[in-house]
Amino acid sequence: MIEVKNVVKKYKKIKALDDISFNIKEGKITCILGINGVGKSTTLKAIAGLIRVDKGEILIDNEKLSSKTYNKLAFVPDIDSYFPQLTIKESFEFMKEFYVNWDDEKAYEMLEIFNLSDDRLISSLSKGNKARVKIILGFAQNAKYTLLDEPFSGIDIFKREEFIGVMAKYMNDEQSIVITTHEIAEIEMIVDDVIVIDNGKIAFEFNAEETRENEGKSIIDKMREVYRGE
Numbered sequence: 001m002i003e004v005k006n007v008v009k010k011y012k013k014i015k016a017l018d019d020i021s022f023n024i025k026e027g028k029i030t031c032i033l034g035i036n037g038v039g040k041s042t043t044l045k046a047i048a049g050l051i052r053v054d055k056g057e058i059l060i061d062n063e064k065l066s067s068k069t070y071n072k073l074a075f076v077p078d079i080d081s082y083f084p085q086l087t088i089k090e091s092f093e094f095m096k097e098f099y100v101n102w103d104d105e106k107a108y109e110m111l112e113i114f115n116l117s118d119d120r121l122i123s124s125l126s127k128g129n130k131a132r133v134k135i136i137l138g139f140a141q142n143a144k145y146t147l148l149d150e151p152f153s154g155i156d157i158f159k160r161e162e163f164i165g166v167m168a169k170y171m172n173d174e175q176s177i178v179i180t181t182h183e184i185a186e187i188e189m190i191v192d193d194v195i196v197i198d199n200g201k202i203a204f205e206f207n208a209e210e211t212r213e214n215e216g217k218s219i220i221d222k223m224r225e226v227y228r229g230e
């Protein structure tokens, strides 16, 4: 489990995270939802240990972030691509050197599903294919927790559905995925837990299946209820 406890992060005068606490469960897909600028990326970067928080603590399976927890986390940032100057194959070779759990078989299997050839130069790929490679580079790290920052931005609906199918296929019972997004419809079918951030604070959280079963409400219905009082 990932425990985020009373975390505060300031960027000069901006309080990006204002005392947020929540847990990410094992074997689940958790979605961090919120409009632009509310603190979603900052939250993921803090969990990944890429930024130092001002207050609070983050525990990964009961341990503070350290070299021990490093291989449990794979972070896929919201950037166009990494390694534009490399071919896909070269990028896999590079990752293999860094990540002890790197799974070449998984990387090549995913490449095949996405119908991509490993000799393609990453900079020459379309936006959608760059996003596919980015997702492969994240998932083939075979980490316990894969953190995906806006993985679908700029990607058409068909590719999003394909991504979601591939993600679900490559997750085992102990692995967790955390996705940030401001587009709800695309994650409706796969997400377990939803955490809504507003202005650096947790606005509310719920389990999507329970909400569907107990209240007959989709994630969008629930968001409307909370935000518009419908």
Ligand SMILES: Nc1ncnc2c1ncn2[C@@H]1O[C@H](COP(=O)(O)OP(=O)(O)OP(=O)(O)O)[C@@H](O)[C@H]1O
Pocket (backbone or CB within 6 Å): 011, 014, 015, 016, 034, 035, 036, 037, 038, 039, 040, 041, 042, 043, 182
């Ligand atoms: N490096 C930085 N320096 C200064 N301010 C920052 C920095 N990174 C983020 N911020 C600010 O912190 C707040 C939260 O930003 P963050 O990127 O976490 O939001 P977000 O919810 O991920 O937004 P988006 O959906 O647009 O990606 C915003 O006000 C943003 O401008």
